Amino acid sequence: MSSDQKIENVxxxxxxxxxxxxxxxxxxxxxxxxxIEGEESGGQLMLTTEVxxxxxxxxxxxxxxxxxxxxxxxxxxGTRFITKNVTKVDFSxxxxxxxxxxxxxxxxxxxxxxxxxxxxxxxxxxxxxANRGVSACATCDGAFFRNQEIGVIGGGDTAMEExxxxxxxxxxxxxxxxxxxxxxxxxxxxxxxKNPKIEVLWNTEVIEVLxxxxxMTGAKLRSTADGAVRDLPITGMFLAIGxxxxxxxxxxxxxxxxxxxxxxxxxxxxxxxxxxFAAGDVQDHVYRQAITAAGxxxxxxxxxxxxxxxxxxH
Numbered sequence: 001m002s003s004d005q006k007i008e009n010v011x012x013x014x015x016x017x018x019x020x021x022x023x024x025x026x027x028x029x030x031x032x033x034x035x036i037e038g039e040e041s042g043g044q045l046m047l048t049t050e051v052x053x054x055x056x057x058x059x060x061x062x063x064x065x066x067x068x069x070x071x072x073x074x075x076x077x078g079t080r081f082i083t084k085n086v087t088k089v090d091f092s093x094x095x096x097x098x099x100x101x102x103x104x105x106x107x108x109x110x111x112x113x114x115x116x117x118x119x120x121x122x123x124x125x126x127x128x129x130a131n132r133g134v135s136a137c138a139t140c141d142g143a144f145f146r147n148q149e150i151g152v153i154g155g156g157d158t159a160m161e162e163x164x165x166x167x168x169x170x171x172x173x174x175x176x177x178x179x180x181x182x183x184x185x186x187x188x189x190x191x192x193x194k195n196p197k198i199e200v201l202w203n204t205e206v207i208e209v210l211x212x213x214x215x216m217t218g219a220k221l222r223s224t225a226d227g228a229v230r231d232l233p234i235t236g237m238f239l240a241i242g243x244x245x246x247x248x249x250x251x252x253x254x255x256x257x258x259x260x261x262x263x264x265x266x267x268x269x270x271x272x273x274x275x276x277f278a279a280g281d282v283q284d285h286v287y288r289q290a291i292t293a294a295g296x297x298x299x300x301x302x303x304x305x306x307x308x309x310x311x312x313x314h
Contacts, residue, residue, distance in 0.1 A: 113278070
């Protein structure tokens with residue numbers, strides 16, 4: 001390593017609303033952030049069509065447009081972008097090391113905003129009808145399914161919550177679960193079983209999403225008990241089988257919970273490594289909204305800026 005290699009003030013890994021908000025704040029604090037935004041930049045917002053609940057956009061905005069606006073704002077204040085994936089990190093000493101392939105970047109601090117990905121069933125037809133009937137976010141897309149019959153896949157609390165929420169819009173909600181009992185808490189299960197608009201299909205899995213090329217028209221179901229196959233005419237299908245935080249890079253480096261979410265200190269974005277901060281869905285498995293991700297991105301930038309000031313003072 002040559003001694004003249006530049007040491008960044010802050011590298012931001014990931015480019016959804018959390019990363020972009022932290023970029024806006026750190027850039028305005030003259031920290032000249034370098035954002036390594038990843039090959040699939042923009043995060044989960046890139047998979048949503050209309051975002052109607054982000055304050056400031058009274059008529060709604062598409063996910064990609066919202067990301068685009070935030071990115072321009074970050075760029076305006078001097079954020080630099082590399083549209084590649086980080087392949088390795090070393091946080092054992094400062095300056096921290098961040099690699100993209102064999103190219104090494106050095107930095108005094110890191111903000112991690114790599115987000116999470118919804119788990120899908122892995123069917124080709126499911127990809128084909130993504131955003132055209134298939135969704136992984138009831139709060140994002142529920143309102144587009146007024147007076148339609150739809151399905152929710154899953155058996156945990158999230159599936160119960162989403163099924164309940166969707167009854168505000170849909171005329172009927174099928175909860176499709178491959179086992180004969182739910183993992184969800186008893187109170188949530190009771191609410192679902194009592195709701196006249198919800199029907200539970202036990203021991204059932206979706207093996208194909210049916211459609212006419214434009215949108216979803218149904219789902220092919222298979223019984224996990226006897227293997228019988230049938231078609232169910234639904235125009236929407238919501239996946240509630242969990243999210244996976246994008247934290248493989250940080251295994252054995254940063255503290256995470258049993259599902260892989262980064263653990264931050266209460267009311268802050270500090271991880272267990274001083275100088276490394278985490279914001280957005282990578283550390284939030286509760287709210288998972290663009291607005292809360294943006295909020296923690298602001299927190300991470302302020303935490304980072306103050307931490308850097310303290311280091312400089314010593």
